[in-house]
Amino acid sequence: MPLAAEGAGKRERLVMAARRMIHEQGVEKTTLADIAAVAEVPVGNVYYYFKTKDALVAAVLDAYQNSYRGISAELDRQPTPQARLKALVRVLTERRELLTARGCPVGSLSSELDKRDDELRGQGAIVLSTLIDLAEEQFRALGRDDARELGVALIAAYEGVVLLASTLREAGLISTEVARLERWIDTLAG
Amino acid sequence: MPLAAEGAGKRERLVMAARRMIHEQGVEKTTLADIAAVAEVPVGNVYYYFKTKDALVAAVLDAYQNSYRGISAELDRQPTPQARLKALVRVLTERRELLTARGCPVGSLSSELDKRDDELRGQGAIVLSTLIDLAEEQFRALGRDDARELGVALIAAYEGVVLLASTLREAGLISTEVARLERWIDTLAG
Amino acid sequence: MPLAAEGAGKRERLVMAARRMIHEQGVEKTTLADIAAVAEVPVGNVYYYFKTKDALVAAVLDAYQNSYRGISAELDRQPTPQARLKALVRVLTERRELLTARGCPVGSLSSELDKRDDELRGQGAIVLSTLIDLAEEQFRALGRDDARELGVALIAAYEGVVLLASTLREAGLISTEVARLERWIDTLAG
Amino acid sequence: MPLAAEGAGKRERLVMAARRMIHEQGVEKTTLADIAAVAEVPVGNVYYYFKTKDALVAAVLDAYQNSYRGISAELDRQPTPQARLKALVRVLTERRELLTARGCPVGSLSSELDKRDDELRGQGAIVLSTLIDLAEEQFRALGRDDARELGVALIAAYEGVVLLASTLREAGLISTEVARLERWIDTLAG
DNA sequence: CATGAATGAGCTTTCATTCAT
DNA sequence: AATGAATGAAAGCTCATTCAT
The missing domain is CATH 1.10.357.10 (Tetracycline Repressor, domain 2)
Incomplete structure (x- = not known):
């Protein structure tokens, strides 16, 4: 289980998900929950990788x-x-x-x-x-x-x-x- | 005090205020309260002129x-x-x-x-x-x-x-x- | 123009409209605006006939x-x-x-x-x-x-x-x- | 402090509170704030357990x-x-x-x-x-x-x-x- | 008597962010 | 590191009621 890699993967997945959702819906309409769902990352966990939206x-x-x-x-x-x-x-x-x-x-x-x-x-x-x-x-x-x-x-x-x-x-x-x-x-x- | 003019004036003022605030902040970030404040109209009253945002x-x-x-x-x-x-x-x-x-x-x-x-x-x-x-x-x-x-x-x-x-x-x-x-x-x- | 009769007619119409709307939607869900619309009476005028809802x-x-x-x-x-x-x-x-x-x-x-x-x-x-x-x-x-x-x-x-x-x-x-x-x-x- | 039990307890408490308040006041007159107060749950938190009223x-x-x-x-x-x-x-x-x-x-x-x-x-x-x-x-x-x-x-x-x-x-x-x-x-x- | 307009309190719902574990 | 749960501020909207004319 590559721990660090898993972390990096999550971070990347979050950015990709955010990219896609923001393109589709705009920043304001896109919620962190939307992004987390697409990235398959628990919402609370997002804040480990990013201090804020x-x-x-x-x-x-x-x-x-x-x-x-x-x-x-x-x-x-x-x-x-x-x-x-x-x-x-x-x-x-x-x-x-x-x-x-x-x-x-x-x-x-x-x-x-x-x-x-x-x-x-x-x-x-x-x-x-x-x-x-x-x-x-x-x-x-x-x-x-x-x-x-x-x-x-x-x-x-x-x-x-x-x-x-x-x-x-x-x-x-x-x-x-x-x-x-x-x-x-x-x-x-x- | 022009009767009809006051009503029409409010509607116009609301549109102008919305126009300005939306230009400055975007639709999503602009609240009805923002617009109402600029137009000097009570928030609840906005809905007399416009059914929805x-x-x-x-x-x-x-x-x-x-x-x-x-x-x-x-x-x-x-x-x-x-x-x-x-x-x-x-x-x-x-x-x-x-x-x-x-x-x-x-x-x-x-x-x-x-x-x-x-x-x-x-x-x-x-x-x-x-x-x-x-x-x-x-x-x-x-x-x-x-x-x-x-x-x-x-x-x-x-x-x-x-x-x-x-x-x-x-x-x-x-x-x-x-x-x-x-x-x-x-x-x-x- | 039978003034009193017209007034009585409005009152009656309001009661009939209220009766119908309340039966259909219940008291709480029925607004005075609903009733006034059905009765074809201006909303503000309702209060001439009834002190409150x-x-x-x-x-x-x-x-x-x-x-x-x-x-x-x-x-x-x-x-x-x-x-x-x-x-x-x-x-x-x-x-x-x-x-x-x-x-x-x-x-x-x-x-x-x-x-x-x-x-x-x-x-x-x-x-x-x-x-x-x-x-x-x-x-x-x-x-x-x-x-x-x-x-x-x-x-x-x-x-x-x-x-x-x-x-x-x-x-x-x-x-x-x-x-x-x-x-x-x-x-x-x- | 029972973890899972606390969550389940809240959900249950909310349902019980809703049951009581709805019996007493009816659905329409009962606000989520009423229910949340009786259940001793913050209003915003209700939506974690129930998507809508x-x-x-x-x-x-x-x-x-x-x-x-x-x-x-x-x-x-x-x-x-x-x-x-x-x-x-x-x-x-x-x-x-x-x-x-x-x-x-x-x-x-x-x-x-x-x-x-x-x-x-x-x-x-x-x-x-x-x-x-x-x-x-x-x-x-x-x-x-x-x-x-x-x-x-x-x-x-x-x-x-x-x-x-x-x-x-x-x-x-x-x-x-x-x-x-x-x-x-x-x-x-x- | 009549009425369009105004008002403000209150409601449901959303959400970024935080926290306990 | 990870996460389900918690939080509260703020949003859009509704509506009985009032008021000026």
């Missing part, structure tokens, strides 16, 4: 950041900056059904946290910055002086269209916008 | 739609489609401090409602659709076959950059993106 | 008593005491569907009022006593010394079987018991 | 059914069906003061539940049926073909006279009716 939310943000670092590694296998940008944008299309159903996990979470007045306020930044940086790098590699601006524009287009698709319940909006973005990327000097 | 939220959505209809009228005073699009985009810059502080009122509200499973789910659509239609019309007036696609792209860019600006707390993101969008509009055939 | 309930009890006095008059058209008792019992079978659906209006109201600690406590007595007296008279006319006891027994059997029929949702219980009671009445000396 | 009411019904099963066992110690019927009827006289004060706990509860439109509607049946069955068995043991009818009649007489006694505040009605029923039982073939 907020700490668990913070852990979810960390988890997202790690995910995006993983994406970064994948992108590096692409030969050109354009290919990397298009690959970045294309991961969208793959998940478009989920995104249309419940919005962007990071975007909607950030949006919710932006309304708060506590330490969590604006903590979505640690994740979204990573994404923007990722795009910015590629634009810079393309020799653009406005790389940061374009990085912001790309991620903004992503977050914006997912919000629209989710609200209008039209997954097609995502496909169309992704195609548009890919064409735009192709027009960039390289 | 949800009904009040729905009224807020209606209020936004009416606001946007007002914008539509303003835009009509612009001479060309391009001018109208740029005017649309420019209202953003004016409010950028507020948007950076608390996000787009409609966007964040829609984002929150998208997580729900009740009648309010997706009700942000009635407002966002109005906005998209507004943009689409102008693109169509410019003779674009992809008017709808461009309308979606424009509003998505707007919602997206406000989300980023709000999360990163950088009002500058909005100014930069708006400038970029204006330049883009200028490049369109007219 | 309890006063309206008291008026309902009075109405029931008057109804039962009406029944008394009808019974007098029967030739013999037995015929009168059987007629009394037979009015049950006629309304058995309603009774099975919502219980005896007087019985269930009395039952509810018996739980109270205010002036309404036990006020069902004014109605139920009338009923018992009605039966008792007939038994006395039959020369029974135990007329009161039999009167109580008859009304108890009535109230009891309606309660059972209503709870078990078996209208048949009423028919069967009524037949049994009629046979019993026939066996009495006369 | 209705669930607690359902538990009270179950408790009554178990009580009546206990009575059934006691009756079995009587030698003849008549003796069992009379024993059944006699438990009434013993509690007549309480019954006169607040009505039959099961009867008045059933009466109140019959007015509802939810899952609790008619749930008094599970208890009253048990009682009827108990009587029916004895009548059948006496060789009566109309055992069911007589069982219903006996329980109806019981419920009815308790209602009358409670409303008229005459405990004597119960004694008299019980005596009458005992005499009637004696006349039955056996």
